[in-house]
Amino acid sequence: MLSVRVQGWVCFVVLSLLNFLSIQEALSQAPPTQLPGHNALLMGADWYPEQWPEERWEIDLRMMEAAHLDVTRIAEFAWSRMEPSEGHFDFAWLERAIRQAEKHHIAVVLGTPTAAPPAWLTERYPEVLRVDSNGQRVTHGNRAQGSVTSVKYRELCHRIAEEMAKRFGHDPNVVGWQLDNEYGYGMMSYNDEGRRQFQEWLKGKYKTLDALNAHWTTAYWSQTYDNWDEIPIPVGEHNPGLMLDWQRFVTFAWATYQQNQIDAIRAHAEPRQFITGNLMGYGFAAFDHYVMARPLTFVAWDDYVGAGHLDPDTNGISHDTMRGLKRENIWVIETQPGSVNWSNLNNSLDKGEVRAMAWHGIGHGADEVSYWQWRSALNGQEEIHGTLVGPDGQPVPLLEEVAQTAKEFADLQETFRDTLVVSQVALLNDYDSRWAIDWQKHTEKYDQFAILKSYYHALRKIAQSIDIVSPDVALDQYKLVVAPDLYLIPKDRAEHLAAYLQNGGHLVLGPRSGLKDEFNALLPIRQPGYLAEPLGGQVEQFYALEKAFPVSGSLGDGEVSVWAERLKTTLSDAEVLLRYGRSNGWLDGQAAVLTRRYGRGRITYIGGVLDDKLMQAAAEWMTKSSQVTPVFGSVPDGIEVSRRLGPNGPVFVLINWRAGKQTVTLPGSMKSLLEQKEVTQIELPQYGVAVLSDRAKP
Ligand code: GLA
Numbered sequence: 001m002l003s004v005r006v007q008g009w010v011c012f013v014v015l016s017l018l019n020f021l022s023i024q025e026a027l028s029q030a031p032p033t034q035l036p037g038h039n040a041l042l043m044g045a046d047w048y049p050e051q052w053p054e055e056r057w058e059i060d061l062r063m064m065e066a067a068h069l070d071v072t073r074i075a076e077f078a079w080s081r082m083e084p085s086e087g088h089f090d091f092a093w094l095e096r097a098i099r100q101a102e103k104h105h106i107a108v109v110l111g112t113p114t115a116a117p118p119a120w121l122t123e124r125y126p127e128v129l130r131v132d133s134n135g136q137r138v139t140h141g142n143r144a145q146g147s148v149t150s151v152k153y154r155e156l157c158h159r160i161a162e163e164m165a166k167r168f169g170h171d172p173n174v175v176g177w178q179l180d181n182e183y184g185y186g187m188m189s190y191n192d193e194g195r196r197q198f199q200e201w202l203k204g205k206y207k208t209l210d211a212l213n214a215h216w217t218t219a220y221w222s223q224t225y226d227n228w229d230e231i232p233i234p235v236g237e238h239n240p241g242l243m244l245d246w247q248r249f250v251t252f253a254w255a256t257y258q259q260n261q262i263d264a265i266r267a268h269a270e271p272r273q274f275i276t277g278n279l280m281g282y283g284f285a286a287f288d289h290y291v292m293a294r295p296l297t298f299v300a301w302d303d304y305v306g307a308g309h310l311d312p313d314t315n316g317i318s319h320d321t322m323r324g325l326k327r328e329n330i331w332v333i334e335t336q337p338g339s340v341n342w343s344n345l346n347n348s349l350d351k352g353e354v355r356a357m358a359w360h361g362i363g364h365g366a367d368e369v370s371y372w373q374w375r376s377a378l379n380g381q382e383e384i385h386g387t388l389v390g391p392d393g394q395p396v397p398l399l400e401e402v403a404q405t406a407k408e409f410a411d412l413q414e415t416f417r418d419t420l421v422v423s424q425v426a427l428l429n430d431y432d433s434r435w436a437i438d439w440q441k442h443t444e445k446y447d448q449f450a451i452l453k454s455y456y457h458a459l460r461k462i463a464q465s466i467d468i469v470s471p472d473v474a475l476d477q478y479k480l481v482v483a484p485d486l487y488l489i490p491k492d493r494a495e496h497l498a499a500y501l502q503n504g505g506h507l508v509l510g511p512r513s514g515l516k517d518e519f520n521a522l523l524p525i526r527q528p529g530y531l532a533e534p535l536g537g538q539v540e541q542f543y544a545l546e547k548a549f550p551v552s553g554s555l556g557d558g559e560v561s562v563w564a565e566r567l568k569t570t571l572s573d574a575e576v577l578l579r580y581g582r583s584n585g586w587l588d589g590q591a592a593v594l595t596r597r598y599g600r601g602r603i604t605y606i607g608g609v610l611d612d613k614l615m616q617a618a619a620e621w622m623t624k625s626s627q628v629t630p631v632f633g634s635v636p637d638g639i640e641v642s643r644r645l646g647p648n649g650p651v652f653v654l655i656n657w658r659a660g661k662q663t664v665t666l667p668g669s670m671k672s673l674l675e676q677k678e679v680t681q682i683e684l685p686q687y688g689v690a691v692l693s694d695r696a697k698p
Pocket of ligand 1: 181182278302304334340341342372382385
């Protein structure tokens with residue numbers, strides 16, 4: 001009989017091999033974002049030919065081709081041009097635009113126009129217009145005014161998408177489809193039709209009102225429902241169980257709205273044509289993006305900085321979250337050509353920053369970057385948004401930088417073929433938890449994004465590559481998994497995470513973890529709920545803090561602020577890594593951070609929001625104790641490294657986001673692909689980009 005130790009070792013080797021094989025398998029398949037017959041990296045612009053006389057199209061397309069752009073998204077808001085009156089379709093102009101683009105070697109993505117219904121439609125069927133939470137029906141003339149739950153609207157959306165697909169589903173120059181536009185920002189219609197569907201959805205989920213009443217604890221404040229028809233759409237503060245289910249219904253409504261168009265297109269389009277949607281990064285959380293992303297060929301998103309300048313952590317978190325939705329490469333189907341028009345300060349990105357932003361996207365797993373938009377309409381709500389071409393039809397100064405970047409993409413595209421971002425560290429993102437915390441923040445200072453970013457910043461500095469994924473996916477490929485504040489840990493999720501620990505992973509839970517179940521109800525066990533047993537410890541009490549308090553221990557000295565939890569060990573082999581100093585009396589001398597070996601792995605609980613220095617020390621400890629290694633090697637602060645891994649080895653993108661020139665000594669001799677020379681050291685000015693390949697390193 002093999003000893004337990006040997007068995008454990010054999011198991012570890014087998015699992016490591018399986019991880020290695022699954023990464024190898026992923027690397028051996030072409031990512032769906034890289035289209036057969038096209039460059040592996042693409043650059044494009046979103047173009048609205050319906051806004052311009054046809055004679056102009058040729059000039060625009062010639063200019064796009066000269067700027068090395070190879071893809072354009074069109075038709076996205078052109079419903080009134082494609083269906084000028086009900087049931088009468090005119091696609092001849094679109095066909096001509098697609099053919100002209102083809103002549104200039106520009107592939108076309110067709111947008112379905114369902115974010116902008118024509119006036120005849122909303123006039124004839126006013127019930128398709130959304131009703132806002134004040135009971136007001138929105139008026140025509142903006143966009144996203146369709147009601148996601150309107151049966152009539154879905155029927156009309158299906159018809160236009162289907163007619164488009166019948167006409168262009170086999171078009172050789174149409175490479176794919178984008179559905180709707182930003183899915184109406186997840187806005188809902190607060191009308192009877194929507195409410196009835198919500199009640200039906202609840203019926204499907206709970207089957208009996210007794211089950212619903214029990215899970216929502218409706219005995220509280222006399223909320224008990226005797227009839228499904230009584231259940232309201234929550235507006236403002238409401239029962240947390242009802243609110244979470246409403247939010248899930250919002251996801252269901254948009255996912256089925258999306259599926260309605262996918263079905264219409266898929267029935268007529270060749271499988272080679274992809275279907276995607278333009279999502280909106282980490283910060284937009286009106287629906288559960290994991291659900292929305294499931295039926296898409298790949299994820300595309302709209303990457304805007306708005307006011308100020310690109311912060312590589314903030315933007316990196318969005319890229320990594322979007323890449324994590326399907327754990328696959330992405331497209332940036334819209335990005336900022338210098339400035340936007342919708343922020344409090346629509347400053348331009350600096351010279352060089354737009355190029356750096358495009359390469360930053362590639363480093364984080366994008367295979368396409370498109371500017372919104374090519375040329376602005378002469379009138380309309382967005383007439384002074386940034387563009388690549390001015391109202392006079394001549395290039396704006398930025399076009400030269402975009403053209404240079406597009407040329408670089410084209411020159412280096414083969415290097416990026418079949419390459420993926422492969423990380424040893426994952427951060428967990430859970431929409432249910434995010435909503436639930438935000439509804440009951442307990443302190444207005446509790447900023448989930450800031451907390452996530454503090455972990456991201458500290459860990460990325462060390463690991464140089466981070467995935468952001470759902471807690472419910474397979475995690476065994478990661479050496480370290482960090483959940484900054486995973487509020488909802490129902491039993492099955494806890495079992496899944498415990499299995500990750502058993503298999504040798506290191507799970508780090510931040511404050512507020514495991515307080516609630518899947519109904520947004522408090523668990524009748526102390527935090528972190530079902531994971532308290534593996535931890536060998538638990539949360540005694542949580543405290544919203546008025547001010548920062550000292551902590552110290554083997555991770556160093558520093559402060560916690562905003563939130564602190566008093567922890568206690570329940571098993572003797574749980575270790576205390578930090579303790580609170582003199583604070584509010586309740587916390588004085590109590591444990592702030594616990595860790596314990598469990599299975600072949602380790603579980604750690606961090607009970608407070610750590611200051612930056614302490615977070616860095618905690619990240620050093622977490623990565624060291626999990627054998628996480630940097631993907632590149634040491635670089636000066638302000639230099640961002642990203643790595644993509646492919647069958648020919650790694651390719652690195654290095655960007656200097658700091659003012660002033662910085663020198664980077666490379667871990668060995670590498671090829672600088674933008675300069676086409678071997679280097680051991682590089683100098684990067686602010687926004688400078690280096691793309692390096694290292695064939696020696698697998
Ligand atoms: C969004 C939309 C675009 C346009 C841009 C402007 O991303 O998808 O249609 O309005 O914003 O920044």
